[in-house]
Amino acid sequence: MKAIRVLFTILSFGLLSAPVFADDMAPDVLVKKVTDEVLAVVRADKDLQNGNTKKAIDLVETKVLPHFNFTRMTALALGREWSKTSAEQKTRLTNEFRILLVRTYSNALTAYKDQTVEYKPFKMQAGETDVTVRTLVHQTNGKHIGLDYALDKQADGWKVYDVVVAGVSLVTNYRESFTQEIRANGVDGLISTLAAKNKGLEAAAAGKK
Amino acid sequence: MDKKVAKRFGMFALATALLAGLSGCASTANNPKDPLEGFNRAMFSFNDGLDKAIIKPVAQGYDYVLPQPVQTGVGNFFGNIADVFIAVNNLLQGKPADAASDAGRFLLNTTIGVLGVFDVATPAGLEKHDEDFGQTFGRWGVGEGAYVVWPFIGSRTVRDTAGYVVDVAVDPVWNVDHVPTRNSLAVLRLVDTRASLLPAEKVIDDAALDKYTYMRDAYLQRRKSLVYDGNPPREKLED
Numbered sequence: 384m385k386a387i388r389v390l391f392t393i394l395s396f397g398l399l400s401a402p403v404f405a406d407d408m409a410p411d412v413l414v415k416k417v418t419d420e421v422l423a424v425v426r427a428d429k430d431l432q433n434g435n436t437k438k439a440i441d442l443v444e445t446k447v448l449p450h451f452n453f454t455r456m457t458a459l460a461l462g463r464e465w466s467k468t469s470a471e472q473k474t475r476l477t478n479e480f481r482i483l484l485v486r487t488y489s490n491a492l493t494a495y496k497d498q499t500v501e502y503k504p505f506k507m508q509a510g511e512t513d514v515t516v517r518t519l520v521h522q523t524n525g526k527h528i529g530l531d532y533a534l535d536k537q538a539d540g541w542k543v544y545d546v547v548v549a550g551v552s553l554v555t556n557y558r559e560s561f562t563q564e565i566r567a568n569g570v571d572g573l574i575s576t577l578a579a580k581n582k583g584l585e586a587a588a589a590g591k592k
Numbered sequence: 593m594d595k596k597v598a599k600r601f602g603m604f605a606l607a608t609a610l611l612a613g614l615s616g617c618a619s620t621a622n623n624p625k626d627p628l629e630g631f632n633r634a635m636f637s638f639n640d641g642l643d644k645a646i647i648k649p650v651a652q653g654y655d656y657v658l659p660q661p662v663q664t665g666v667g668n669f670f671g672n673i674a675d676v677f678i679a680v681n682n683l684l685q686g687k688p689a690d691a692a693s694d695a696g697r698f699l700l701n702t703t704i705g706v707l708g709v710f711d712v713a714t715p716a717g718l719e720k721h722d723e724d725f726g727q728t729f730g731r732w733g734v735g736e737g738a739y740v741v742w743p744f745i746g747s748r749t750v751r752d753t754a755g756y757v758v759d760v761a762v763d764p765v766w767n768v769d770h771v772p773t774r775n776s777l778a779v780l781r782l783v784d785t786r787a788s789l790l791p792a793e794k795v796i797d798d799a800a801l802d803k804y805t806y807m808r809d810a811y812l813q814r815r816k817s818l819v820y821d822g823n824p825p826r827e828k829l830e831d
Contacts, residue, residue, distance in 0.1 A: 487799040494791035523660050526667060526788060527720070529822055550817025550824070551810045553799070560805045563623070576801060584798055 410534045410541040411505035413450060414516045418500055421446050421492065431493055436588040439489035447488070452535065452542035453481045459545060460557040464565050472570050479577035480557075486584055487553065488546070497523045500530075512536040626808065627738050635741040636804050642744070643786075651786035665709040666784045671720065672701045672708025673764050680762075681723035685731045693718045722818060726755025730819035739808055747811040 408416070421442060425431045430438050457477040458465040468476065503517035516532045533545035546553045564573040623629055655663070679694035697713035697720070705712045714720060729751050730736070737750025748756055760766055765781060768774035800806035817824045 483799070487795055490795045490798055494795060522788075523664070547817075550814045550822060552813060556806065556809050556813060557801070559623075559625070559809050560801045563805070564801070580801060 408540060409507070410514050410532075411502065411507075411516045413534075413541050414518070414532050414543075415502055417447060417450055418518070422498075422500070425492060434493050436486070436489060436493075439493050440485055443485050443489045443492070448481075448485065450541070450543055452537065452544045453477050453484075455535065455542075455544040456480065456484065456554050459554045461561055461565075462555075462558045464562060464570070468570050472574065475574050476570070476577070479574060479581060482581045483577060483584075484553065486581070491548075501527075514541075625739070628740055632739065632741040632808075633804055635743050636807075638743055639741065639746055647782070647786050648790075651783050651790060654783050655787040655790060663784065663787065666780065667788065668701070668705070668711045669708045670765075670781045670784065671711070672698060672705070675701070675720075676764065677759070677762055678721050678723045681725060681728045682721065684728045685723070690721055694721055724755055725758040726752035726815070727819050729755050730815070736812070736815070739812065741808075747807065749812070749815065752815060 424442055424446070428438070431442065454473070454477050457473070457480045460480060461468070461476070465473075498520045501519040501521060503519065505514075505516055507514055513533070513535045516534065518530045518532075520528045520530050522528070528549045529547070530549075531547040532543050533547070534541045534543050536542075545555070561573055564576055568576070626632065658666075675694050675698040679691045679698065682688075682691035682694055697718045700713045700716065700718070701708045701711055704710075711720075726748075734751050736752075740748055740750060740753060742748060742753070745756070765774065765777045768777060796803070796806065796810075
């Protein structure tokens with residue numbers, strides 16, 4: 384009986400403490416923490432540096448994905464077409480777009496392994512729910528690239544909904560191609576195109592080894 | 593110098609005429625944001641082919657042979673030359689403080705940084721800026737105009753094409769009188785720039801559904817961001 388109570392206490396403690404921690408983390412702290420963790424893993428792992436895509440994807444899935452809001456990303460990429468899609472289409476779109484973005488991001492990670500990241504000063508008004516955290520990636524060739532994250536506050540903490548590289552949003556950059564595809568082949572056409580693209584990338588990555 | 597500028601303007605006029613002629617027949621224009629799409633796609637594949645056949649292999653060789661610090665030095669050297677007109681553009685855009693900082697960078701890097709090979713100004717707190725005449729025109733309120741892919745030169749809007757003509761006319765490298773030196777410098781700069789883009793390439797290849805559209809929209813977004821010095825009006829869900 385006592386053992387059960389102890390177990391219960393441990394369990395509830397574990398359940399409570401983790402999300403509270405993420406909740407409380409300020410957006411700039413969160414970005415810094417995740418970036419530092421991921422870069423530390425990349426720098427210590429030869430496979431990742433040599434472009435092992437599967438390992439990079441695993442890393443992104445475990446470390447980065449929990450902090451991304453893919454539904455909002457997909458909505459942002461579709462623009463006004465988003466409201467015209469069914470709930471089922473939204474789920475499928477979000478899923479395929481997530482796979483594509485994870486792969487893109489994983490590739491970027493292994494390509495820029497020797498980078499150092501500078502965090503721009505971050506200010507936030509009390510009660511703000513939508514912010515941008517700006518960073519500067521210094522490359523070994525002396526050049527630097529702006530890398531900004533847009534985050535919004537959700538019930539379980541701050542979530543990234545846009546990544547802007549050198550002034551180019553990885554999300555809204557798809558809007559024209561998505562709109563074109565929807566006009567030509569409908570929403571289901573776009574979903575099939577994305578699925579085919581993802582399959583092709585997976586096959587290419589598998590064939591390389 | 594005047595003759596050279598005139599020659600370049602002549603080439604620009606010729607290219608414009610060529611473009612006007614071609615765009616007449618290239619009527620795949622179903623996208624109002626890209627009225628020259630047919631012509632642009634043709635030029636895009638031409639440039640892509642040229643890149644695959646010559647420029648990229650050379651850049652890969654350069655990247656393979658030269659140690660990273662040497663590449664950094666080359667990049668810094670050309671970056672330092674560019675700082676002069678970055679200062680001028682900042683001044684023309686009404687940002688005297690940034691212009692002064694750019695001029696300071698040039699003085700510091702040319703002297704202590706040994707003709708610009710070492711960038712000592714950045715660690716000293718003088719941040720590197722990115723400006724050109726296309727951005728200055730944008731800052732003055734000139735609209736972008738149509739998106740154009742030029743042979744050899746690549747993506748530009750009409751506004752940025754005009755800016756590019758001025759950039760080239762005042763470019764210290766293109767104004768070196770000794771022609772072999774001028775050409776060697778221009779090629780070296782091109783190869784160095786191309787080499788620095790090698791890591792980005794796989795990312796773009798994997799990310800794009802259609803490489804032409806992806807590159808076009810990235811170019812337009814980037815230019816807009818640059819005109820606003822990295823703080824463009826945010827795109828909304830319904831834009």
